[in-house]
Amino acid sequence: MSETIRVGHLSDTHFLEAEQTPEGGHAYDTAEAFDEVLNHLGDHDHLDLVVVTGDIADHGRPEQYDIAIQAFAQFNVPVTVCPGNHDFDNPFRSRVNAPGIDTPRVIEAGAWAFLFVDSNAGMMVASDDGTLVDPPGEERLHTNGSLGALEAEWVRQACQDTDAEHVFVWLHHPPGVDIPLSADPAYAAEWEAVLGDLHQVRGFGGGHTHVPTEYSFVDRPVFVAPSLKNNFDLEAQTWLPPGYRTYDFGADGSISSELHLVDDDRWPRRPLGRAIAALFAGELTYEQLAEIVARRSASPD
Template sequence: MTPSANPAPSPVAPDATAPGDVHVVRVVQFSDTHFRAAPGARSFTAHEPEDGLAAVLADAARAVEEAAAVVVTGDLADLGEPAAYERLGEALDPLPAPVYCLPGNHDRQDPLQACLPRPNVHLEPAVRIENWLLLLLDTNADGRESTADGGHRDREDRVHAASQPNLTPVEAARARAILTAARAEHVFLWLHQPPLPETAPAAQGDSELALLVRDFPAIRAIGAGHLHGDLSGTFEGRPVYVCPSSFMSIDTELRRLDGPGYRTYLLHPDGRVETEVRTVPGPLTDAMRATPLPAFLADLLSGRATPEELAALDDAQFEARYGEPRPMARARSGRTGRTGGEAAGGTRKSTCRRRSGRCMVIAMIELRTLTSDDWPLFRELRLAALAEAPYAFGSRLADWQGEGDREERWRSRLEIPGALDLVALVDGEPAAMATGVPADGHAELISMWVGPKARGRGAGARLIGEIERWAVERGFPVLRLAVMPHNPHAIALYERCGFTDTGEPGDLLPDGVSRELVLAKPLPAAAPSL
């Protein structure tokens, strides 16, 4: 794959890209996947949400291979169930491009953050690619409510309350801080609900979102979902592009249901944006186009009803008016007899644990590749790791202090031939580290440490994912690591990232009895260069 086809994402830092050195950035957008905890809870479609996503992924396979990033713009789950995010994460993780997701009004914050992230599926709010910054916003402020401890939690009516885009003060401040610090030449804004005047009148004028776009002229365009169709317009003078749903879409011009779709983008070095929508041909689309348009959608498309009017109807009023259950009510009734993450016909429950009701502001995680000139930063983190978690390493803190604490030794550690040394910065502060080294017929993950301030925020999975991509690009068939048997948190992280115990005896530990565990993960073959 050539660099111009797929430039690599990099940490968000002030733009220092020289003119002429930048390339076109290719992005693929999926939206409104509407996954559920288990199959069988359809609304007015004959296919499952995962069937639609599978069709989209097959049709977009070449575009995804060439993309620098895939962005999924909300309504990831239909009912916010933990197992739905697990299923979606498993479907997206194998993609050859990194996947960045943001929440929609159907999503639930705690299970989303706890269950969706994977080594290749991220919730980071910003990523720099070439001279572009992709900034992902949570525009569901109207579906959240403040808590006594100063945080936020989802409202019970989040689906209807957050039908238009809005930013909490915390989200607006974070976006401004990112834009100010990044100083990117061009910015592409991603959100769920499109700020079109016809569908989001509350977003016009001096809303938080409008002020943000107005204050940062580097914002070139906005990509959104929510409306399940191929739509476009403008907001504060910027083009707004709406992506069809990977589940089912609506052809607003022909006033009919449509099949799964997606968008592709070319982001040019001079700030121009080219985009194209594709509806996946085949039996799913044929079946959807042959399906009568539900009466409530016909009312919406004809202007006989507004989204606010329909939201004001309770389920009984909706059914009395249209002679059929509200789609969300139908989905809920289809789950009778199952709870949480139980699969149809089984009893498996989601292993994800819901986090507290307080809104957890997603951490800004940046990865930095180190050279030998970065030895002071590596030294700082390595000594912190050996002091904070001596049980996790074969090396001792004393080995790297006193006579062992020499510049040439630290530089030598960062000059292992062919190695990749990474540091993760959380909200701008070094907080985690990992190294990938080539070995005999495989790659090894060593020196992994996630500091206390970075734990539970996705830094570990992000580091592992980057080491995996490095290993795949170099043709290694497997990534291996050794972990202390009495380090359950690290073992759990590695298992979530797909590593399994090889059963091989590891190095003997100082107690003379126990040994390190040797874990491994098979890696896919590298994509051929195009």
């Protein structure tokens, strides 16, 4: 790898089988969105790595990972993947593993260590034999981040173990989000406690919100990648096209990141509509939104 490390960042790809209904009832054609993103990313020479920060599959079904693997295999650089709340643990662990596509915990490159954190770890539950498994039913689908004591300790240990001068954390759930739907003070507090004495952590890259943005958390930049399923601009109150981010990690610890949205007639920046605006404002639950979507599709008038 060159002195400056260049990364392409996708998130929330939500791959779905043909003709199947997306979770929540509304989605772009994610295969089409992926192709467009792949075309755009091809314009960026010399990427060292592509990172995908979770919600790989829309319902966590095994077949959806097979579609994802075929898509990711088109990158001509290594692809690293971490799990989101849509990625049920078993199919994710067993299916996301192919030549050039991996789920590492740490990658060291030049002055940098990249940590791949499982931001779902704290909501796993102990099974009868003591192993950690997903919570019952579909509970995992709509959970916010939870680090848990084991994963928090792993982050501390990984920072101690690396000789790298700078650490960047990749994960699904970005900490310190201020969108009412996704804001989670307990999760933010977990990260504040972890970061207390880890001065080498320079920033975070994640997804989850489907609201691409950049903000600061405990004096570190947090970069949120767009989704391929649907994206929103909560200031302009519009939908956004699918997209991705690129990064340059400098040997001096600097990070520059750029957001790329693939504007096209297929993904117009249309107004949000009251129901989705209410969801983000925390005034509607996912279940209530799903009922509204189902009612509308039953009587489109």
